[in-house]
Amino acid sequence: MNTRAIFGETGWLGRAMTSAVSIGVLATARPERQWVWVVLAAGLVAFLAGTFLMNWRPYWALGFLAYASISAAFVTGVSGSNALVLVLVPLTDVAVMAHPWRNRPIIAVGLSCAGAVAVSAWWWDRSTSWYLTQLMWIAILVAFGLNRRQYEVQARQTAQLLEQTQLAQHEHARAAALDERGRIARDLHDVLAHSLGALTVQLELAEALLADRNDTAGALDRVRRSRRLAVQGLVEARSAVAALRSDEAPALPEALTAQADQHEKDHQTKVTVTTSGTPRPIASGITVALLGAAREALTNAGKHAPNQPIDIQLTYTDALRLTIHNPIAAGQLPGPTGQGFGLAGMRERLALVGGSLEAGPDGDGWLVIAEVADA
Numbered sequence: 001m002n003t004r005a006i007f008g009e010t011g012w013l014g015r016a017m018t019s020a021v022s023i024g025v026l027a028t029a030r031p032e033r034q035w036v037w038v039v040l041a042a043g044l045v046a047f048l049a050g051t052f053l054m055n056w057r058p059y060w061a062l063g064f065l066a067y068a069s070i071s072a073a074f075v076t077g078v079s080g081s082n083a084l085v086l087v088l089v090p091l092t093d094v095a096v097m098a099h100p101w102r103n104r105p106i107i108a109v110g111l112s113c114a115g116a117v118a119v120s121a122w123w124w125d126r127s128t129s130w131y132l133t134q135l136m137w138i139a140i141l142v143a144f145g146l147n148r149r150q151y152e153v154q155a156r157q158t159a160q161l162l163e164q165t166q167l168a169q170h171e172h173a174r175a176a177a178l179d180e181r182g183r184i185a186r187d188l189h190d191v192l193a194h195s196l197g198a199l200t201v202q203l204e205l206a207e208a209l210l211a212d213r214n215d216t217a218g219a220l221d222r223v224r225r226s227r228r229l230a231v232q233g234l235v236e237a238r239s240a241v242a243a244l245r246s247d248e249a250p251a252l253p254e255a256l257t258a259q260a261d262q263h264e265k266d267h268q269t270k271v272t273v274t275t276s277g278t279p280r281p282i283a284s285g286i287t288v289a290l291l292g293a294a295r296e297a298l299t300n301a302g303k304h305a306p307n308q309p310i311d312i313q314l315t316y317t318d319a320l321r322l323t324i325h326n327p328i329a330a331g332q333l334p335g336p337t338g339q340g341f342g343l344a345g346m347r348e349r350l351a352l353v354g355g356s357l358e359a360g361p362d363g364d365g366w367l368v369i370a371e372v373a374d375a
Contacts (some may be wrong), residue, residue: 014050018089022047029082033158036075040083043068054097062097065090066109073116076134077124087113088141096144098135103146107271110142185357188352196265196297229266253279256312256322259294263310270309276323277316286372290351291323293357293370296346297324304328305366324368346370 026040050064072086091113097107114135121131206222209215253275260271294312301310305328314322347357355372 018092019048019051022085022089025082025085030080031075031078032080036078036081036083039071039075040081040086043072043086043090046071047093051091051093054093057274058097062094064103065094066105066112067111069094070112070116073113074120076117077120077126079124084137087117087134088137092141092145092148095142096148106142106146110138113138130273144228157302161170197303198263199226199229201267201302202219202229213277222296225266249281252282252290253314255287255291256294257312260310260312263298263302267306269302271298271312272309273312273314274315275314279316282320283353286320286353286355289346289353290320290370290372292349293346293368294322294324296343297359297368301326301366319371319373325362325365327365337366 022044026044029040030042031037046064047068050061050068053061053064067190068231069087069090071082074234076080076083076087091109092107094109117134117138118131120126121134123295164168202222202225206219206226209219209222253273257273260273263269263271298310301308301324305326308327308328312325313321313323313325343357343359346359350372353372355370357371358367358369360367
């Protein structure tokens with residue numbers, strides 16, 4: 001257990017000043033009884049030991065301070081003893097200490113001092129007004145000590161809260177960075193998988209035309225188309241970067257139609273887009289997620305079902321549903337559902353906007369369903 005955290009931190013300057021004041025006041029004492037010097041000296045030593053052991057030996061410190069205060073209270077009634085200073089200063093230190101027993105030590109020591117002063121007043125025949133004055137000083141110093149302790153506790157709590165806030169901000173920034181990295185990864189995959197997939201198909205056709213038919217003209221046409229695809233991929237990459245900087249997204253039906261037209265040009269495959277229901281404005285995040293799902297589905301269709309028609313259906317109801325279906329030959333079905341970065345990226349993107357994704361065989365074809373509730 002960290003005793004500094006339990007018992008607080010009183011400044012060394014403050015301790016030195018109170019010690020100097022106590023020594024200075026006691027140096028001017030002229031008690032009527034010489035034995036009082038022994039009590040005062042023992043109390044002073046106990047006070048100095050207690051006040052400088054507060055951070056290292058708090059229980060010892062509490063004992064020393066309590067002894068110094070109570071012993072001095074018993075001789076306050078001796079004329080010229082100046083013992084009150086040795087009551088008040090240790091009592092203040094006891095009040096300042098942020099011990100785990102809260103206010104019980106200061107209450108116990110304060111009541112003991114009040115009782116000892118009463119005994120001293122009775123023994124040395126002091127007046128009631130004198131006794132009440134001593135009690136007033138004790139109450140003032142206790143209140144001052146409690147106020148100081150409350151300040152130290154609040155300062156310590158503020159420091160802990162600041163540390164926790166900084167830690168929470170660090171974790172929040174880390175989580176935001178991870179989310180951003182995931183979003184960028186999905187966007188790059190959407191663009192690169194689509195463009196490079198189409199480019200691969202064209203280059204494979206060019207290789208086949210040269211190797212099997214020695215068709216230089218046809219191969220050259222495919223190479224030129226590959227070049228156009230590369231340029232288009234660069235444009236799409238730049239568009240993806242621009243999308244990362246903007247919250248705006250195109251209208252979903254028009255964007256799907258543009259994707260379908262481009263896929264038809266790249267793969268010489270018929271792509272049909274149909275829309276049902278009443279179109280309505282939707283959040284840009286949902287639009288980007290569904291466009292990414294459509295792009296990934298078209299890329300997979302071009303890879304696993306070349307020259308097969310593709311049907312895209314967009315349905316507006318209480319939810320927004322996007323369906324992509326294409327026939328596929330036996331033996332050409334993709335691996336188990338959910339494998340690969342493409343499907344994982346689609347699911348992550350849709351999950352971020354409260355949507356879901358289903359992908360798998362459907363009779364003699366492959367079906368992808370992306371749905372966002374309450375879109």
